Amino acid sequence: MARAGLSRMDIKRARDALIAQGQHPSIDSVRIALGNTGSKTTIHRYLKELEDEEGTSLTRAGSLSDAIQDLVARLAAQLHDEADAAIAQQTVAALTQRQQAQAEVAKLTDDLAALRAQLSSADLDARRERAAHADTQAALQQRALDVERLTQQVRDLTGHLAEHDGFRRSLEEKLQHAHDALEHYRSASREQREQDARRHEQQVQQFQAELRQANQALIVRQNEITQLNRDNARLVAEVTAATKHSREQLARGEQLQTALNQALADHARAEAERDALNTTTSMQAVELAQAREARELLAADLTKRAAQFDAQQQLLTDYRMRLDLAAATR
Structure with missing residues (x-):
């Protein structure tokens, strides 16, 4: 989930900082550089736009492992988002069931x-x-x-x-x-x-x-x-x-x-x-x-x-x- 006020410029600064440090600017490393905030899908989209504008790829063209790593990163981001959604849904359902159980317990107590x-x-x-x-x-x-x-x-x-x-x-x-x-x-x-x-x-x-x-x-x-x-x-x-x-x-x-x-x-x-x-x-x-x-x-x-x-x-x-x-x- 994206941080409030997270922009393309923030993503670019984090990516450039990683490149300057000699690190590969993957989605996870960029997210860590942003303080573990922001959606991986959003980060991936901004990185893709920067690559398209600059005509360079975030991953090395001749490196198959980097492509696989990027695919794995995107899949991990998608899985993480789906897991967050499932956990949020389960949390809401659990809270609803808990409230129902508390209401039933209160009713049983009154009875x-x-x-x-x-x-x-x-x-x-x-x-x-x-x-x-x-x-x-x-x-x-x-x-x-x-x-x-x-x-x-x-x-x-x-x-x-x-x-x-x-x-x-x-x-x-x-x-x-x-x-x-x-x-x-x-x-x-x-x-x-x-x-x-x-x-x-x-x-x-x-x-x-x-x-x-x-x-x-x-x-x-x-x-x-x-x-x-x-x-x-x-x-x-x-x-x-x-x-x-x-x-x-x-x-x-x-x-x-x-x-x-x-x-x-x-x-x-x-x-x-x-x-x-x-x-x-x-x-x-x-x-x-x-x-x-x-x-x-x-x-x-x-x-x-x-x-x-x-x-x-x-x-x-x-x-x-x-x-x-x-x-x-x-």
């Missing part, structure tokens, strides 16, 4: 960073899912404890209700016995009075002497009746109190039944919530398995891309070694 970020996000999601699963299990265990506690309360309330029912039935039986005894006594007293009246009417004449005794017996009977009336009033009061207590027990039983119904409803709701929690837990377990599978797929893809990156790095290293070797050969 690797993105995959690492996705893997980190997947690990974080997996940890969150495990924490949520643990919270769900704890809530489920708490719900189970609440259900057990409510069930025990229902059993206790059922036992209390059974006890109150037994006490109420006992009071009703006692009240019925008291009514039966009172009616029996009233019937017996009425029959006895009727018998006494008939006997008194039939034997009024016969028992004039026993009137006082009969009156005393009547007084005793009246006292007994008074006492019985008092006992009856007391029994009525007891029955009233027992009835009131029974009503209170019934009201208490209704309250207990309401509480039992509420407990059963809470139990049913807790069962539904437990089923919902079980369903949610199952879904979360499936999602966790899917997240783990996705993480494994990402890890496999990351390994594959890392292998591709290593292969690209190896190819780039080999190509750099070939470029260095070509540069050293040049």
Whole structure:
């Protein structure tokens, strides 16, 4: 490749200097005299023009070796130019491939960073899912404890209700016995009075002497009746109190039944919530398995891309070694 500003006069001065020194002005010697600059084709063209103008040949006419040397020099110059062009083309291609390889390496690096970020996000999601699963299990265990506690309360309330029912039935039986005894006594007293009246009417004449005794017996009977009336009033009061207590027990039983119904409803709701929690837990377990599978797929893809990156790095290293070797050969 010609030096900037290289002219025919420069070639002539270099040639004349070589001739003055007793050296043969070949293309290579002229190029060396010019400081290893200038294209051999250009130097040969200028030397040829100088020879044509001066009518002399740069090589000796009778010397076949000089002609061969000139031909070899021109061929060497042409080969050198072609080699320079080929090396320049290969250098451009190598630079292009190197830039493409660097771009691909940068892309692979970005993909690797993105995959690492996705893997980190997947690990974080997996940890969150495990924490949520643990919270769900704890809530489920708490719900189970609440259900057990409510069930025990229902059993206790059922036992209390059974006890109150037994006490109420006992009071009703006692009240019925008291009514039966009172009616029996009233019937017996009425029959006895009727018998006494008939006997008194039939034997009024016969028992004039026993009137006082009969009156005393009547007084005793009246006292007994008074006492019985008092006992009856007391029994009525007891029955009233027992009835009131029974009503209170019934009201208490209704309250207990309401509480039992509420407990059963809470139990049913807790069962539904437990089923919902079980369903949610199952879904979360499936999602966790899917997240783990996705993480494994990402890890496999990351390994594959890392292998591709290593292969690209190896190819780039080999190509750099070939470029260095070509540069050293040049």
